[in-house]
Amino acid sequence: MIAHQGERGRENELALARILERLLPGRLGVGTGLLFDSLGKYSKQMDLLLYDQIDSPAVLAQTNQLLHPVEEIHLAIEVKSRLSLDGIKDSGKKRASINALSPIKGFQRPMFALFAYDAVSSPATVAQHLSSLSPDVRPDLTCVLDPGLIAGSHGTLNPATRSSEFTYGVTLLHDLSENRERERGRYVAGDPSGNLQRQHHEGALYPAVDFRGGISLSDPSRALLLFCEALIRMTAERAGRKPPSLTHYLAPSYRDIEQI
Template identity: 60%
Template sequence: MGIIDEYWTGTLQRLQAEVEVFNRLIAHQAERGRENELSLARLLENLIPGRFGIGTGLLFDGRGKYSKQMDLLLFDRIDSPTILAQTNQLLYPVEEIRLCIEIKSRLVKAGVEDAAKKKDSVQALQPAEQYRSPTFALFAYDADTAPETVGQHLASLADARKPDLTCVLDPGILAGQRRLLDPSSDDSSHMCGLTLLHELDPDGARMRGRYVVADPTKGYDRQAHNGSVYPVVDFNGQQVLSDPSRALLLFCEAFIRLLAEQESRPRPVLSHYLDAPYRDIQPV
């Protein structure tokens, strides 16, 4: 296992442990959801370039139109007007925002439609000339349905209403334009797939297309493998292990790379460490 694998596996374990503890301690659903939002925000604060800040609130445009409430926002810290930052900022000019993230503790069909409505509200805003609408992402900690059903829920949305990027951490689902998930592709079609747990060769390198098969004598929900616990999913009629840490890694790398591209900056260093096996996503 390489340095990237070890780091992101540890990052995922910390994130999941933090969320599980607060979900047990906090009975109120709204407060539980907010803590889950803050857990992701703390992770992103250590990841995104320093010129970006993380907030929450509503976007507005020059016509006085407002978006719906956004769970997390990545905004341009350098160009933020100080007149709107004297207290905890809740209102942001659409031109400042680079990324909106809708966060769900558990993704259900209604949650997919709710995310689409929030993206609609952002797309309805009119940025000033030479500015673009923010990227819109959907992040969920887990789903209440099989990966195939999640894919169907996303596919049922019109293309313009689909989140630009979707991650369901458990069991490890990623969705978005193929060229966003894999920079070597120029395919703009939407895909939804699983980040399955790779078998390793004798040197510890990932083997693309070869995945760890679940032990039929153990449970079919989650299983331990090499000291970590992984979700069990159906793949081509077989029970295999999925790799949420790789889904988290690719989700974060995708929007960081997109932010760099939008500002005509070089690709982030992280992108160069992710070779073909890392970007192996099996369609559902």
């Protein structure tokens, strides 16, 4: 509905911000702007920032640009309407600008996430481009809503493991049992003779992806849920707090991701 690319991008940022504001604990605010350190260095512009709004209020600059001390930021999010290789490289530059800041002793640098509504390339190609980034500038967490790609370390995607190895996968649409329960490893097959981008299932439209030599439907809403849960859990762990209750309520099947 929004033709102007800049306005469309900003609306996409605001849409994600509205979701996060409803999920995050009250001590965390969602903003935008630049980070700075005590040595006078600045980061690049960040689309979304999760900041501590209780202990360290943001400082409003004369240019209406919000400036945040690096110590008060928990996590920065780069938001892309349509993710490309250039967008992935740009996210690496954003992360590098954060790495160049020097927090006061006792504070950590912010974590970094990448969120996109869709991508130019296939999930496997996007994952390959992410893997090509140096680990120090690669996003801690990545989500491409369509077709439901999520990437990060094993420990970030699943708190049951502490592995730091990079992994990725697509959140395929589960095939439900007779009791309408999700069945691990069983997914809704698509019609190979139908539309290879979108297909209907039970009144809803889902992305169609190649999986194990056939077509399966993907579940973007589950990718969004895992992305938001991981963000909340990451910020809680960073602050030395217990994982959110949402983490414990997600059954193992919700964390199923499949490489394609």
